[in-house]
Amino acid sequence: MSLMSVLVTGAAGFIGYHTSLRLLARGDKVVGVDNLNAYYDPALKAKRLATLSEHPNFSFLQADIADRAAMAVVAQAHPEVTGYINLAAQAGVRHSLTAPHDYSHSNVEGHLVMLELARANRNCRHFVYASSSSVYGANTKLPFSVEDRVDHPISLYAATKRAGELMSHSYSHLYRIPTTGLRFFTVYGPWGRPDMAAYLFAQAILAGKPITVFNNGDMRRDFTTIDDIVSGVVGVLDNPPADDGTAPPYRLYNIGNNNSEKLMDFVGLIEQCLGRKAEYDFRPMQAGDVKETYADISAIQKDVGFAPTTPISVGVPKFIDWFKTYHGV
Numbered sequence: 001m002s003l004m005s006v007l008v009t010g011a012a013g014f015i016g017y018h019t020s021l022r023l024l025a026r027g028d029k030v031v032g033v034d035n036l037n038a039y040y041d042p043a044l045k046a047k048r049l050a051t052l053s054e055h056p057n058f059s060f061l062q063a064d065i066a067d068r069a070a071m072a073v074v075a076q077a078h079p080e081v082t083g084y085i086n087l088a089a090q091a092g093v094r095h096s097l098t099a100p101h102d103y104s105h106s107n108v109e110g111h112l113v114m115l116e117l118a119r120a121n122r123n124c125r126h127f128v129y130a131s132s133s134s135v136y137g138a139n140t141k142l143p144f145s146v147e148d149r150v151d152h153p154i155s156l157y158a159a160t161k162r163a164g165e166l167m168s169h170s171y172s173h174l175y176r177i178p179t180t181g182l183r184f185f186t187v188y189g190p191w192g193r194p195d196m197a198a199y200l201f202a203q204a205i206l207a208g209k210p211i212t213v214f215n216n217g218d219m220r221r222d223f224t225t226i227d228d229i230v231s232g233v234v235g236v237l238d239n240p241p242a243d244d245g246t247a248p249p250y251r252l253y254n255i256g257n258n259n260s261e262k263l264m265d266f267v268g269l270i271e272q273c274l275g276r277k278a279e280y281d282f283r284p285m286q287a288g289d290v291k292e293t294y295a296d297i298s299a300i301q302k303d304v305g306f307a308p309t310t311p312i313s314v315g316v317p318k319f320i321d322w323f324k325t326y327h328g329v
Contacts, residue, residue: 004125005029005080006237009065009114010088011052012036012045014193015130015184018230019085020052026234029057031078033071034088035064039095039102040194048191065110075117082121083237086114086129089161092195093134093288096157107160108167115171115179124177126240128233131165131181133222133256133293134158142260143222143296146183146252155288165252172248178240179249182233185256185295189226189315190322197221197263198316201270201278202323210279211267217282219263220292222256225315228308229255235304256295257308266312273320 006023010016011032020030032052036045052058061077063070065088075081090096090106111129118127135150135158153159168179188198204211213219232255243249271278285291300306323329 003027004083005031005078006083006085007031007033007074007078007081008085008087009033011060012049013087014191015187015226015229015233016087017048017052017191018226019087019233020058022230022234024052024055024057027057029080030059031074031081032058032060033063033065033074034060036062039090039092044191044194065113066105068113071113071117075120082123082125084114084118084124084127085233085237086111086127089130091157091193093155093157094286095195096155097288100156103156103160107157108163111164112167115167115177118177119171119175126237127168127177127179128237129164129168129179129181131183131252132158132161133183133185133254133295135162135165135183136290136293138290142292143258143294144254145296146254146299154290157288169248169250172250176243176249178243180236180241180251180253182236182253182255183295184229185222185224185254185293187224187226187229189319192226192319197266198270198319199323201267202274202320205271205274205276205278206329208279210281212281212283213263213267214283214289215285215291217264217280218291220260220294221263221266222258222260222293222295223266223312223315224255224257224308225310225318228257228310232300232304232306235306236300239304251303253300253303254295254297255300255306256293256297257310258295258297259311260292260294261312266316269312269316270320273317
């Protein structure tokens with residue numbers, strides 16, 4: 001596919017940062033948008049952004065994707081954009097229990113504003129966006145397949161992500177915008193989010209504090225490294241769904257490691273890499289959480305050639321190396 005100018009929202013976020021780096025490395029132009037909110041330490045976002053800003057093909061605008069006026073300014077300033085990767089979102093299942101309006105603002109209203117931007121752009125080649133494995137709710141059939149029903153979310157976060165998928169389908173149907181939703185499974189790696197398990201566990205273990213483990217540790221997750229995830233995101237961007245004039249040019253993919261790991265094995269690797277044992281604060285299952293995630297990635301494998309290659313035995317040491325460097329350990 002020829003080089004593109006891509007608008008990446010959430011560009012200072014974990015996945016947005018790495019995706020932007022990959023696009024820039026291959027010669028694409030990247031227009032980054034992020035509101036730099038304080039959901040987690042903005043200093044981490046600022047450092048990611050500083051790295052991106054060293055690249056001549058990267059430009060950045062601080063804006064909230066739900067702010068229609070601000071996003072209209074972005075669109076006017078960058079008419080050359082042909083691809084969209086909408087990664088800006090209010091993330092986290094647990095936070096949605098205490099700050100529900102943050103989720104409707106970013107994940108529903110913000111997503112709609114982005115779809116409208118794509119609709120107004122006659123040169124839009126593909127609109128790619130972040131969904132989540134959380135949409136599978138309490139599904140017990142494993143692995144989770146994109147063919148499964150997902151109309152019983154067990155968290156507001158999941159409900160807003162499913163809303164994004166449904167809105168995208170309607171825009172693909174009405175306006176023939178090629179859209180692809182990516183249901184991310186547990187992503188970790190260098191420059192990762194401080195509210196996610198790998199970071200929280202490493203931080204607590206080094207501080208000699210207990211780590212909080214839900215469902216008494218009886219959890220499994222499809223842990224996926226950021227490098228594998230980005231390969232999938234960029235591969236999808238380059239392969240928009242074709243419009244045959246009948247079905248909407250709309251797709252959904254699971255994007256995971258296709259391997260569900262025991263949470264306690266993941267913790268064990270972090271302990272090993274840090275050379276310290278964790279203290280455990282075992283708790284019952286948290287509201288809105290699920291016991292196990294496991295991605296069926298056959299669709300994205302077939303269509304895009306996505307092939308994750310990194311087991312946790314390789315990914316966890318790589319994350320811990322970064323974590324120690326970043327925190328001067």
